[in-house]
Amino acid sequence: MEPAPASNNCRNAVAMASPLNGSKSKPVSPARTRSGTPPTRAAATGTPAAIVATLNKTAIEAMHDPLVKEKLASQGATLWFTGLSGSGKSSVAMEIERRLVASGRPAYVLDGLLDEVRTRAAQAKSINGPFIFRLFPEENGGWFWYGNINPTQMIALWRYTHDRLIADGVTNALWMYNINAGVGNYAAYYPGAAYADLVSWDSYPVNTGDTPLYNALLATGKPILVAETGASPNASSIPPYSFDNATILATIKASFPKVIAAVVWCQNLALSQQQGDEAFMTDPAVITLADLPASL
Numbered sequence: 001m002e003p004a005p006a007s008n009n010c011r012n013a014v015a016m017a018s019p020l021n022g023s024k025s026k027p028v029s030p031a032r033t034r035s036g037t038p039p040t041r042a043a044a045t046g047t048p049a050a051i052v053a054t055l056n057k058t059a060i061e062a063m064h065d066p067l068v069k070e071k072l073a074s075q076g077a078t079l080w081f082t083g084l085s086g087s088g089k090s091s092v093a094m095e096i097e098r099r100l101v102a103s104g105r106p107a108y109v110l111d112g113l114l115d116e117v118r119t120r121a122a123q124a125k126s127i128n129g130p131f132i133f134r135l136f137p138e139e140n141g142g143w144f145w146y147g148n149i150n151p152t153q154m155i156a157l158w159r160y161t162h163d164r165l166i167a168d169g170v171t172n173a174l175w176m177y178n179i180n181a182g183v184g185n186y187a188a189y190y191p192g193a194a195y196a197d198l199v200s201w202d203s204y205p206v207n208t209g210d211t212p213l214y215n216a217l218l219a220t221g222k223p224i225l226v227a228e229t230g231a232s233p234n235a236s237s238i239p240p241y242s243f244d245n246a247t248i249l250a251t252i253k254a255s256f257p258k259v260i261a262a263v264v265w266c267q268n269l270a271l272s273q274q275q276g277d278e279a280f281m282t283d284p285a286v287i288t289l290a291d292l293p294a295s296l
Contacts, residue, residue, distance in 0.1 A: 101150060101153075124170065124172065124173065125169055125170055125171075125172065127172060129172065130172050130173070130174050131172060131173060131174065132173075132174045132176050132198065133173040133174065133175055133176060134176045134178050134200070134227060135158065135161060135162075135175060135176070136154070136157075136158065136178070136189075137178045137202070137227070138178060138179060138180040138183075138202055139154060139178070139179065139189045140179045140180055140183045140184065140185040140186065140188065140189055141179075141180045141183050148183075148185070151185070151188040151189050154189050155189065155190075155191050155192070158189075158191040158195060159191055159192075159195055162175060162191070162195050174197040174198055175195060175196050175197050175198070176196065176197065176198040176199065176200055176225070176227070177189075177190055177191065177196040177198070177199045177200065177220075177222075178199075178200045178201065178202065178227050179200075179201050179202075179213065179217075180201065180202050180203075181201055181202060181203035181204075181209070181210050181213055182203075182209070186201075186212065186213045186216035186217070187216045187219070187220075190220060193220070193221070193222070196220070196222060197222065197223075198222055198223050198224075198225060199217040199220050199222045199223070199224055199225075200217070200224065200225040200226065200227035201213050201214070201217065201226060201227065202226075202227055202228035202229070203226065203228075203229055204228070204229060204230050204231065204232050204233040204265075204269075205229055205230060205231055205232075205243075205247070205248050205251070206226055206229050206248050206251050206252055206256070206262075207251060208251070208255050210255075210256070211255065214255075214256050218258060223260050224256070224258050224259050224260065225259065225260060225261045225262065225263070226252065226256075226259055226261070226262040226263065227263055228263055228265050229248055229262060229263065229264055229265065230243075230245075230248075230264055230265040230269030230270075231243035231245075231268075231269055231274065232269070235265065235266070235267040235268045235269050236267075236268065238268045238269060238274075239268070240268060240273050240274070241273070241274055241275050242274070242275075243269075243274045243275065243276075244274065244275045244276040245264055245271055245274045245275065245276040245277060245280055246275070246276030246277075246279040246280045246283075247276065248262070248264065248280075249262070249279075249280050249283055249285070249286070253285060264280075
């Protein structure tokens, strides 16, 4: 589900015990030690040529240049175009990438959006503790620019972003792999154990049909979260107090016992806007602020 505008009702993160067996034990953060320098790894096989996407209005013309076409046909190349912000650079870059891949030429886009990710994540270095970084939400879906693309390309992009940010000093991030229910390819985009601390899925609402997805995440051996849930992906279609959010928690406890946390979405889907909020928050599996040590 595409993130909605920020509102007070969007703050519905609920941490739960692990596993959800009714005990109020504090969740344990994934054990991991990082240095400021990314680890040395063997180069991936079939590493694609990079198309760096800051494109200007002449990008399409450049792709028809005989010299460019000759180079792309005979050897790897990096194309670097520059232009004004908001001029459609990313859209053109993605189309170029799609056509190159379709013609059998390995390619991936390194977009200027990574600079934005780097800028925002760098701000988190001032946080006194870890934060969850849901990089590329719902990447098995087709509604975001990075969604449902070639898995080899997507994994390469994830790993590049991961190593770049760690090298830049962002060592307090917990990297969360996230996929969407009902789409398939649940494990295809998983970047590997060294590149993810948490795994998660989005489902509206969580239901027993999510079992294949849950099993795919369970196989990673990582802590599992429900990163988004609620009555429906279309919040505006759900009248206030027409759905019982406590049924979501009951389903998670009964069918997905290894889930350690869930986030109920905002707007009309929020805990405060539907039924079951008291039952949800007073359930023995749910950890509230009152359960946390005062030192935190």
